[in-house]
Amino acid sequence: MSSSRRIGVFGGAFDPPHNMHVALVEAALAQLRLDELRVFPTGYAWHKSRTLSPPEHRLAMAQLAFGSLPGVVVDAREIQRPGPTYTIDTLRELQAEQPGAELFLVMGADQARALPTWHASEALLQTAIISVAARADSANAIGTDGHQDDAARAKFEFSDLPPPWNAGRFEILQLPPMAVSATDIRQRVASSQGIAHLVPDGVARYIDQHHLYRTAR
Numbered sequence: 001m002s003s004s005r006r007i008g009v010f011g012g013a014f015d016p017p018h019n020m021h022v023a024l025v026e027a028a029l030a031q032l033r034l035d036e037l038r039v040f041p042t043g044y045a046w047h048k049s050r051t052l053s054p055p056e057h058r059l060a061m062a063q064l065a066f067g068s069l070p071g072v073v074v075d076a077r078e079i080q081r082p083g084p085t086y087t088i089d090t091l092r093e094l095q096a097e098q099p100g101a102e103l104f105l106v107m108g109a110d111q112a113r114a115l116p117t118w119h120a121s122e123a124l125l126q127t128a129i130i131s132v133a134a135r136a137d138s139a140n141a142i143g144t145d146g147h148q149d150d151a152a153r154a155k156f157e158f159s160d161l162p163p164p165w166n167a168g169r170f171e172i173l174q175l176p177p178m179a180v181s182a183t184d185i186r187q188r189v190a191s192s193q194g195i196a197h198l199v200p201d202g203v204a205r206y207i208d209q210h211h212l213y214r215t216a217r
């Protein structure tokens, strides 16, 4: 008997990608027993107030961060699609391309809490299993490696979401929370602080070579 293919979907601005993004991808591949995980750098992030760095830089950094992980494909379609980036469009395209596949939408707890605000969010619940990692609060960070103790973990309960979202299909990803954000990394670069412990080596080199984030945004 053949079982359906299990495909992970992980989208983000990746401005820049950081170590927690990589840890999330690795945890999702293993814990959700994925056949493949696709990483989608966002095109136009309608839900963010800041303008993102040019897509070619974010795509290149995503390739450096994730491209060599077995089972991972960096997919440029959200960058190529005109108009606002809606995750439902990507999920529907994948469904059409791989009929019968089981889709797992991977995200941090901040995005899971915001799910009701997403475009066609009720349809999202029908289309994918929402797979969530706790997000640590960077204001409570301890240690230079960005790790926190359990007490500082961001709490996320699916039952906190209003109906009908609390009835969606959810999975929790188990991994140590890390108080790292792309915002912190951009600010650190702008103030000449090191980021080597927060991003993959190739990403740190790319940021340096392309003079990214030298002014705070």
Ligand SMILES: Nc1ncnc2c1ncn2[C@@H]1O[C@H](COP(=O)(O)OP(=O)(O)OP(=O)(O)O)[C@@H](O)[C@H]1O
Residues within 6 Å of the ligand: 011, 012, 013, 014, 015, 020, 021, 024, 106, 107, 108, 109, 110, 111, 133, 134, 135, 136, 177, 178, 179, 180, 181, 182, 183, 184
């Ligand atoms: N430290 C973290 N812990 C858990 N999930 C995270 C963490 N950082 C990012 N994510 C998740 O990764 C996905 C992509 O995030 P994104 O590229 O916006 O990074 P970010 O660090 O949140 O960026 P920014 O600070 O610019 O908003 C989202 O689902 C987000 O919830």
Ligand SMILES: O=C(O)c1ccc[n+]([C@@H]2O[C@H](COP(=O)([O-])O)[C@@H](O)[C@H]2O)c1
Residues within 6 Å of the ligand: 010, 011, 012, 013, 014, 040, 042, 045, 047, 048, 085, 086, 087, 088, 111, 117, 118, 119, 120
């Ligand atoms: O589809 C939507 O309406 C929607 C609303 C908010 C966020 N998303 C997606 O969620 C992913 C993570 O968002 P962010 O802001 O943490 O980079 C990214 O792929 C976004 O395109 C999608």
